[in-house]
Amino acid sequence: MNIKDIRLTPLHCTFKQPYHWSQGVTYGAPVVLIEIETDAGVTGIGECSASPTHAPILAILEDALPRFIGQSIYDVNQLIWSYYQYGFNAKGIGRAPRYFSQAMAGIELAAWDAIGKQAKLPLHQLLGGKVRDKIEYFGFLQGNTPEEIGAHSEQLARNGFKVLYVKVGRGNELDIAILREIRKAVGDRVRLRLDANEAWDMLNARRMFEALKPFDPEFIEQPVSASTGPEGLARLRAVTNIPIAADQTVYSAEDVYDIVRCRSADVIVLGMHETCGILRYRKAAAVAEAAGVNICIHGIFETGITTAATIQVAATINNLDNGNQIMWQLLKEDIVSRPNLVPKDGALPVSNLPGLGFELNYDAVNRAKDAYAKLRTQVV
Numbered sequence: 001m002n003i004k005d006i007r008l009t010p011l012h013c014t015f016k017q018p019y020h021w022s023q024g025v026t027y028g029a030p031v032v033l034i035e036i037e038t039d040a041g042v043t044g045i046g047e048c049s050a051s052p053t054h055a056p057i058l059a060i061l062e063d064a065l066p067r068f069i070g071q072s073i074y075d076v077n078q079l080i081w082s083y084y085q086y087g088f089n090a091k092g093i094g095r096a097p098r099y100f101s102q103a104m105a106g107i108e109l110a111a112w113d114a115i116g117k118q119a120k121l122p123l124h125q126l127l128g129g130k131v132r133d134k135i136e137y138f139g140f141l142q143g144n145t146p147e148e149i150g151a152h153s154e155q156l157a158r159n160g161f162k163v164l165y166v167k168v169g170r171g172n173e174l175d176i177a178i179l180r181e182i183r184k185a186v187g188d189r190v191r192l193r194l195d196a197n198e199a200w201d202m203l204n205a206r207r208m209f210e211a212l213k214p215f216d217p218e219f220i221e222q223p224v225s226a227s228t229g230p231e232g233l234a235r236l237r238a239v240t241n242i243p244i245a246a247d248q249t250v251y252s253a254e255d256v257y258d259i260v261r262c263r264s265a266d267v268i269v270l271g272m273h274e275t276c277g278i279l280r281y282r283k284a285a286a287v288a289e290a291a292g293v294n295i296c297i298h299g300i301f302e303t304g305i306t307t308a309a310t311i312q313v314a315a316t317i318n319n320l321d322n323g324n325q326i327m328w329q330l331l332k333e334d335i336v337s338r339p340n341l342v343p344k345d346g347a348l349p350v351s352n353l354p355g356l357g358f359e360l361n362y363d364a365v366n367r368a369k370d371a372y373a374k375l376r377t378q379v380v
């Protein structure tokens with residue numbers, strides 16, 4: 001089965017409500033829809049996370065396409081890495097592996113979707129079979145004020161989420177007020193995870209770990225800047241008894257190796273757009289597994305395509321966490337029409353639809369395409 005064409009469609013998926021976190025306020029998800037047409041008549045669908053903005057991801061994809069079109073889709077792994085050599089190493093300066101991973105993850109996802117559809121098998125079967133029937137998620141708390149976030153925590157706990165997750169690093173007093181409202185609303189019925197998204201320096205992190213301890217956080221994610229490296233997290237971990245999750249410090253299997261070697265984290269938060277897709281996600285998870293550390297699915301600005309794809313891969317990973325992240329629910333409308341991706345009691349079943357296990361809503365795709373066209377006149 002050869003690749004006949006690859007269509008790139010930039011989309012802007014608007015959020016239902018402003019998304020408040022330590023780095024500011026975000027209003028939507030920039031993605032590039034990838035459709036690989038094959039000479040077998042099968043079309044594989046994937047997406048690239050186009051953060052912080054579409055242009056560099058589209059530029060990399062346009063540069064890469066001539067090396068994929070006309071080639072066998074079953075060679076996608078080799079095609080991606082030969083493009084890395086040609087497009088990033090051979091051209092010399094600034095290898096930019098993170099941009100490369102974001103761009104190529106979308107191609108790899110779409111290739112796997114086509115391969116699964118052609119074989120009439122779900123991806124998890126092509127990867128050797130699932131080790132679980134469902135993936136468990138945390139309830140992701142939204143809102144600006146402590147009262148809004150407290151009310152949302154009550155709602156998500158009522159919907160069956162056993163783990164809740166909230167952004168901190170928005171100011172020490174505000175963080176404490178948010179935690180107070182959450183515990184007031186849900187008591188100790190839920191496990192509570194916090195994500196500071198690199199907001200604290202080392203001293204303030206130590207101060208906040210003490211101040212937040214009474215609210216019994218299960219872990220605090222990426223408390224300090226990723227620029228402190230695995231050692232920064234390790235230094236903090238050595239002086240606190242609240243577990244630490246590594247997020248922005250980790251993108252690749254090699255980063256996972258550094259984290260476990262430096263004993264920097266109790267859990268690693270990682271997504272497929274960071275690892276350059278499915279095969280390297282499994283490789284990264286395997287490195288963590290060897291060190292007895294679990295992988296928690298990381299959501300970034302993405303749609304249900306990534307949720308569906310990640311379910312397929314996560315189903316095959318032994319050391320998967322039981323409070324994973326999804327992000328499509330932040331969108332005003334998702335572009336996936338099937339299956340239903342609303343977690344029930346905090347979990348989603350592993351789909352047996354062929355490929356990545358989803359179908360697109362093209363009306364919603366067209367609306368997101370129109371929103372992209374209007375970007376020049378909006379704050380996004």
Ligand SMILES: [Mg+2]
Pocket residue numbers: 195197221222247248269
């Ligand atoms: Mg995070």
